[in-house]
Amino acid sequence: MKKSILNLGKKLTKAEQTQINGGRKQCMKPGGTTCFDYGWFCAESECQIGPF
DSSP: OOOOOOOTTOOOOHHHHHHHHTSOBOOBOTTOSSBSOOSTTBSSGGGSOOOO
16 A cells, blocks of 8 residues: 655646746746846846836
């Protein structure tokens, strides 16, 4: 009989990650303070381009 346990350490798929972020992309490296991409699609407010 197989135990029904959660995979808490599993890697999320792109669809799951997008759903969690509200459709936004991670533009900052994990543990970093600089953005590698800038735009309205970024989840971090530091990496988003403001209104012109």
